[in-house]
Amino acid sequence: MGNNILMILDLKKYFKTNYGLVRAVDGITLSVNEGETLGLVGESGSGKSTTGHLVVGMYSPTSGSIIYKGKDISFTSDKRPKDLRNEIQIVFQDPASSLNPSKYVKDIIASQLRLIGIKDRWEIENRISNLLDSVDLPPESYMYRKPRDLGGGELQAIAIARALSTNPKLIVLDEPTSALDVITQAKIVKLLKRVQEQMKLTYIFITHDLAVAKHISDRIAVMYLGKVVEMADSEELFKNPQHPYTMMLFSSIPVLSEEERKIRPKKVRSIGEIPSAISPPPGCRFHTRCPFVNEICIDREPVLSPVNGNSSHIVACHLISE
Amino acid sequence: MERLLAVENLSVGYRTYRGRSKVLDSVSFEVLRGEKVGIIGETGCGKTTLLRSVLRILPPNALIYGGKVIFKGIDILSSSHDNLNKLRRESIGIIFQDPMSALNPFLRVRDQLYDAIKYSKLIEGYKGKSKDYLRELSINLLKEVALPDPQRVLDSYPFQLSGGMRQRVCIALALTRANELLLADEPTTNLDVTIQEQVLNIIRNLVEERKLSVILVSHALGMLSEFVDRIYVMYAGQMIESGRAEEIFFDPKHPYTRALVASAPKLIGKWEAEALFGRVPDYVNPPEGCRFQSRCPFIKEECRVIKPSPQKISETHWVACHIYGG
Numbered sequence: 001m002g003n004n005i006l007m008i009l010d011l012k013k014y015f016k017t018n019y020g021l022v023r024a025v026d027g028i029t030l031s032v033n034e035g036e037t038l039g040l041v042g043e044s045g046s047g048k049s050t051t052g053h054l055v056v057g058m059y060s061p062t063s064g065s066i067i068y069k070g071k072d073i074s075f076t077s078d079k080r081p082k083d084l085r086n087e088i089q090i091v092f093q094d095p096a097s098s099l100n101p102s103k104y105v106k107d108i109i110a111s112q113l114r115l116i117g118i119k120d121r122w123e124i125e126n127r128i129s130n131l132l133d134s135v136d137l138p139p140e141s142y143m144y145r146k147p148r149d150l151g152g153g154e155l156q157a158i159a160i161a162r163a164l165s166t167n168p169k170l171i172v173l174d175e176p177t178s179a180l181d182v183i184t185q186a187k188i189v190k191l192l193k194r195v196q197e198q199m200k201l202t203y204i205f206i207t208h209d210l211a212v213a214k215h216i217s218d219r220i221a222v223m224y225l226g227k228v229v230e231m232a233d234s235e236e237l238f239k240n241p242q243h244p245y246t247m248m249l250f251s252s253i254p255v256l257s258e259e260e261r262k263i264r265p266k267k268v269r270s271i272g273e274i275p276s277a278i279s280p281p282p283g284c285r286f287h288t289r290c291p292f293v294n295e296i297c298i299d300r301e302p303v304l305s306p307v308n309g310n311s312s313h314i315v316a317c318h319l320i321s322e
Numbered sequence: 323m324e325r326l327l328a329v330e331n332l333s334v335g336y337r338t339y340r341g342r343s344k345v346l347d348s349v350s351f352e353v354l355r356g357e358k359v360g361i362i363g364e365t366g367c368g369k370t371t372l373l374r375s376v377l378r379i380l381p382p383n384a385l386i387y388g389g390k391v392i393f394k395g396i397d398i399l400s401s402s403h404d405n406l407n408k409l410r411r412e413s414i415g416i417i418f419q420d421p422m423s424a425l426n427p428f429l430r431v432r433d434q435l436y437d438a439i440k441y442s443k444l445i446e447g448y449k450g451k452s453k454d455y456l457r458e459l460s461i462n463l464l465k466e467v468a469l470p471d472p473q474r475v476l477d478s479y480p481f482q483l484s485g486g487m488r489q490r491v492c493i494a495l496a497l498t499r500a501n502e503l504l505l506a507d508e509p510t511t512n513l514d515v516t517i518q519e520q521v522l523n524i525i526r527n528l529v530e531e532r533k534l535s536v537i538l539v540s541h542a543l544g545m546l547s548e549f550v551d552r553i554y555v556m557y558a559g560q561m562i563e564s565g566r567a568e569e570i571f572f573d574p575k576h577p578y579t580r581a582l583v584a585s586a587p588k589l590i591g592k593w594e595a596e597a598l599f600g601r602v603p604d605y606v607n608p609p610e611g612c613r614f615q616s617r618c619p620f621i622k623e624e625c626r627v628i629k630p631s632p633q634k635i636s637e638t639h640w641v642a643c644h645i646y647g648g
Contacts, residue, residue, distance in 0.1 A: 153601075182364075182543065182585040182586055183364065186587075214587070252516045252519040253515060254518075254542065255544050255548075255588070256571045257571070257572070270517070272470075273486055
């Protein structure tokens with residue numbers, strides 16, 4: 001893998017609400033290498049989407065910094081240099097609500113192309129048909145259709161084509177397949193992988209489905225209540241999960257065959273629910289649901305440290321670092 | 323085993339502004355007493371319409387073209403409202419997909435549970451008892467679905483509860499009715515995997531304790547494989563394959579079932595999805611013959627004309643596809 005394309009340093013994002021301060025992202029440090037796919041997994045409320053939204057600049061962080069290709073971009077996208085804005089794109093979870101239902105597919109993509117300064121009509125048309133081709137949609141039959149006439153998989157493909165229209169380097173995929181049926185999901189994941197190879201893209205793939213994350217990610221970061229609790233190469237994480245939360249997620253995956261059932265860790269059964277991010281539990285945030293909880297877990301917050309001296313596999317748990 | 327529910331050649335559609343749609347195309351299936359049956363299919367294949375027909379709670383624009391739904395010898399589709407309500411009250415309970423829209427947002431959980439209990443078998447012989455008794459019954463129900471702190475839950479509004487808790491309240495509501503058959507319409511689709519596991523465990527335990535029969539409708543193969551005995555595969559309103567869970571997952575026959583099983587993300591090995599283009603056909607003008615024809619890679623002449631009939635693969639396994647004759 002190449003060099004770092006994105007660095008996130010002690011990133012925090014708090015939201016003010018009537019009930020108090022929501023600590024959606026509470027100090028995460030990550031780096032993404034060029035050309036790789038980083039999976040962000042966790043339950044709803046773990047801050048994975050907020051992290052993705054911060055990277056594309058949908059809002060500015062409370063503190064910490066996001067460094068893209070050596071430049072600090074820790075502010076909203078309208079304050080970022082224009083060329084950098086084009087290089088970071090996002091695909092949302094629900095394609096039906098992220099595309100204007102009454103506009104032609106052509107116009108949806110064309111408006112992006114005009115934004116990056118392509119004015120010539122033929123050029124625009126050309127590019128659109130190339131883009132639609134690259135996501136397996138025959139341009140002649142999709143250009144003049146409207147999102148409301150299309151199915152979920154086709155819509156998500158269009159959302160991907162739109163994200164590709166500005167020649168991005170980094171795409172944040174915010175649960176791009178969780179609103180889709182299994183068959184369409186498999187197709188979209190395949191498409192994403194192919195496009196990544198062709199265009200040398202870097203992905204941040206946000207999902208709550210560990211099985212999907214396993215197949216698309218090179219590395220996986222597991223998040224819980226605004227913190228990264230474990231990060232490793234995807235193979236390593238599945239072979240050797242360390243954090244009890246990772247094991248809990250892992251053991252909850254429904255599987256088909258007996259072999260798969262065997263490799264799921266048995267130790268941790270799913271109990272309880274993710275606590276409120278307004279008043280996260282003291283010490284280790286997972287201690288309210290952890291079956292191995294100790295006194296130290298309630299007192300002190302664990303820090304991310306390498307597992308068995310392997311610096312690419314880090315985990316924040318008192319049980320392991322001790 | 324005794325046959326509890328039998329659906330025979332059921333055809334149901336809807337009145338739409340474009341004409342009459344034909345969603346269910348002579349669907350037949352059965353559920354034995356104490357059996358856990360799964361129905362799998364993608365969005366818009368008529369799974370929900372089928373479940374709603376079983377309870378006859380279809381929307382007003384629905385049209386029943388023909389067929390029978392026989393529950394313990396009574397045809398639900400032609401029985402009187404009194405008989406039907408008795409079944410709904412005492413025998414069959416349903417859990418809907420979205421717990422937020424299944425609960426009334428303006429009423430506290432307790433009021434919804436009290437109402438459900440008042441019109442159920444649970445209250446029999448206790449007419450005239452005080453509210454305390456209702457509360458006690460409700461708390462027991464909530465404890466059965468493993469809700470922590472049932473006292474607080476009873477006094478909250480649905481929006482104050484998390485998705486998993488709401489779904490558990492819905493299961494408790496269904497339990498007031500389900501003494502024989504429990505219908506579950508994608509009960510865990512909106513939940514996190516961890517919560518999904520908890521909810522499934524609760525349903526599994528209850529079903530075993532109370533010896534219920536279950537129809538679990540879902541598009542998630544993995545979830546079904548851990549829960550049901552027998553599976554029906556549905557595509558565009560037709561039953562296309564059925565068998566024991568192992569037969570469907572490890573020896574799928576129909577091209578659609580094969581694609582479906584291949585698409586499920588696996589923990590071991592590569593994820594090789596078969597490319598299946600297109601989507602479920604239009605129900606207002608459904609194609610003649612097999613409804614899967616537009617997406618089928620193995621299409622033959624007769625697929626466009628004749629609807630395939632079920633062919634036996636084994637004692638428990640059948641498939642409706644021209645590849646296998648018929």
